[in-house]
Amino acid sequence: MKGAILCLALLLPMVLATPASSEPSQTNLHRAKVFLAAGDYRRAVEACQREVEAVPSAHSYVYLTYVYQAIDGYLEAMAKADRWVAVEQLYLNLATRGVEDLTDPPDVLARIAKELIQESVRRQSDVAAAMATRLDKATSERLWTQQTAWRAAHPGDWWNSAPEVWNW
Numbered sequence: 001m002k003g004a005i006l007c008l009a010l011l012l013p014m015v016l017a018t019p020a021s022s023e024p025s026q027t028n029l030h031r032a033k034v035f036l037a038a039g040d041y042r043r044a045v046e047a048c049q050r051e052v053e054a055v056p057s058a059h060s061y062v063y064l065t066y067v068y069q070a071i072d073g074y075l076e077a078m079a080k081a082d083r084w085v086a087v088e089q090l091y092l093n094l095a096t097r098g099v100e101d102l103t104d105p106p107d108v109l110a111r112i113a114k115e116l117i118q119e120s121v122r123r124q125s126d127v128a129a130a131m132a133t134r135l136d137k138a139t140s141e142r143l144w145t146q147q148t149a150w151r152a153a154h155p156g157d158w159w160n161s162a163p164e165v166w167n168w
Contacts, residue, residue, distance in 0.1 A: 028054065029063055029168055036161050041071050042094045052128075058139040061132030063162065066147055068125035070159035073151075075114050077159070084110040091117065 028051035035044035048064035071090070078086040091113035132140045143166070150163035 029060075029166075032063060032067060033162055033166075036067065036070060036159070039074075039090075039160070040093060041067070041074070041090065042096075044070075056135070058132045058136035059143070059168065061128045061135065062140055062143045062147075063166070065125050065128040065132060066162055068121040068128065071121045072118050072125070073159040075118050077156070079111075079114055087111070087114050 028047045032044045032047035032051070035041070035047060044067045045064070048060065048067050051060040052064055071094075075087060075090065078084070078090070088110040091110070094117060129140070132143075146163050146165050150165075151158045
């Protein structure tokens, strides 16, 4: 028992002195990727926000920016395809938080919802992108080059997932 306490006492300062990893957390970003694939954009944003809170880095801010842009891309594709029910469903996904919304649904017109959501996600995307660049410009530029290639390779559904090379 005394030996275990002594060992812990010797190791604790080394553990506490170890800097936090600047690499993204597998858990939150993995969840965000799954939520994107499911079309659960609210939870994808929330997972990225948790990542930014837990491990603020260029990676986490770029991923959050990407999710905002994915929402924008999805909205634009649904509007062009005249799929306003899907736009309304996205609004409900973003606006609802619990079972109380079943008895008091936040109904809006789909076209108004599209404009409101797009304006908000574009603004938040710009803010998150600026933060990523301030933290690590070279990493941000590399990640945006990767996402640009991803979008070009998947023009009809890029918003359903993050770039495959972002396997973090």
